[in-house]
Amino acid sequence: MRTIVITGGTDGIGKGLGLHYLGRGDRVVVVGSDPDKGRRFLEEAAAIGSGERAAYIRADLSLVAENRRVVAEIARSHPVVDALVLAARYYRSTRGETAEGIEHNFALFHLSRHLFSHGLADRLEAAERPVILNLAGPGTDLSAMNWDDPQFTRDYRPDRVMAQCGKLSDLGGVAFTAAHPGTRIRYVLAHPGLTATGFTGDYSEADAALVAGMHDRGQPVDAAVDMLRRHLDDPDPEPLSAYMQHTKIDVDGAPFDPAAARRLADITAAVLSGIGQPV
Numbered sequence: 293m294r295t296i297v298i299t300g301g302t303d304g305i306g307k308g309l310g311l312h313y314l315g316r317g318d319r320v321v322v323v324g325s326d327p328d329k330g331r332r333f334l335e336e337a338a339a340i341g342s343g344e345r346a347a348y349i350r351a352d353l354s355l356v357a358e359n360r361r362v363v364a365e366i367a368r369s370h371p372v373v374d375a376l377v378l379a380a381r382y383y384r385s386t387r388g389e390t391a392e393g394i395e396h397n398f399a400l401f402h403l404s405r406h407l408f409s410h411g412l413a414d415r416l417e418a419a420e421r422p423v424i425l426n427l428a429g430p431g432t433d434l435s436a437m438n439w440d441d442p443q444f445t446r447d448y449r450p451d452r453v454m455a456q457c458g459k460l461s462d463l464g465g466v467a468f469t470a471a472h473p474g475t476r477i478r479y480v481l482a483h484p485g486l487t488a489t490g491f492t493g494d495y496s497e498a499d500a501a502l503v504a505g506m507h508d509r510g511q512p513v514d515a516a517v518d519m520l521r522r523h524l525d526d527p528d529p530e531p532l533s534a535y536m537q538h539t540k541i542d543v544d545g546a547p548f549d550p551a552a553a554r555r556l557a558d559i560t561a562a563v564l565s566g567i568g569q570p571v
């Protein structure tokens with residue numbers, strides 16, 4: 293029985309993957325902020341006879357302290373983690389900061405992924421074939437990085453912010469493999485294609501209309517789960533790989549520049565130390 297941890301596992305693709313692996317006999321721990329979604333996940337797990345292997349942890353993963361609490365809780369109760377799926381997302385039409393003073397997207401899409409992947413690395417190393425699956429939008433140009441103002445204190449535009457979120461995942465993946473030389477953990481970046489999910493977020497009227505159209509055009513969650521599960525069952529042998537739906541992307545190219553990954557790692561360390569949290 294494998295143990296699979298899924299951030300954002302209470303809705304959309306994360307939930308679909310969670311229920312899939314429960315159905316296959318694995319143990320699944322999901323993390324999300326809305327307790328109603330958590331309860332529904334556990335009810336659905338029970339309905340397929342997997343209640344004993346399902347766990348829900350309530351946490352606001354835009355808060356660094358909450359990420360640390362949950363990572364510590366998982367590490368305490370699970371000596372081995374076979375797979376970590378990073379799937380928490382929240383769309384914001386307008387800029388906001390967390391109670392820790394971090395721009396929300398930078399916190400949820402980047403710091404949470406950073407803290408979970410590095411924080412659970414030793415538990416993953418203990419698994420037979422460990423994998424981190426980061427659901428993102430890999431391979432876009434490095435110009436998506438707003439280096440001078442990564443938390444968009446000026447000129448917040450959701451499309452630019454979302455593009456940077458994908459880039460943060462790419463560079464976070466490069467930084468992870470660089471920080472863990474010789475690791476057995478396979479880090480996979482994957483874009484599943486437009487999928488009709490919860491599209492969790494806080495939308496302006498105009499953005500809400502756009503997202504309703506996306507929901508109509510999106511593939512069903514089951515199709516995304518079918519596409520993604522191969523990365524969890526049989527990841528590519530390289531430490532880092534990236535997929536745009538079924539198409540493999542070269543991770544040695546400019547969008548995955550190691551120097552840019554180091555630059556982001558430095559920014560990440562500075563942000564974390566700025567709020568009194570160790571890197």
Ligand SMILES: NC(=O)c1ccc[n+]([C@@H]2O[C@H](COP(=O)([O-])OP(=O)(O)OC[C@H]3O[C@@H](n4cnc5c(N)ncnc54)[C@H](OP(=O)(O)O)[C@@H]3O)[C@@H](O)[C@H]2O)c1
Nearest residue numbers: 300302303304305324325326353380381487489490491492
């Ligand atoms: N859907 C697509 O078309 C698409 C395309 C490309 C990539 N992706 C990527 O695939 C992943 C899953 O997307 P999705 O569309 O399936 O998402 P979704 O249905 O909107 O679900 C988002 C999940 O994130 C959790 N979440 C949001 N804010 C959180 C917070 N502050 N703390 C903890 N959990 C939080 C939500 O739970 P709570 O509401 O309980 O907090 C929910 O479980 C994301 O990484 C997304 O970027 C999706």
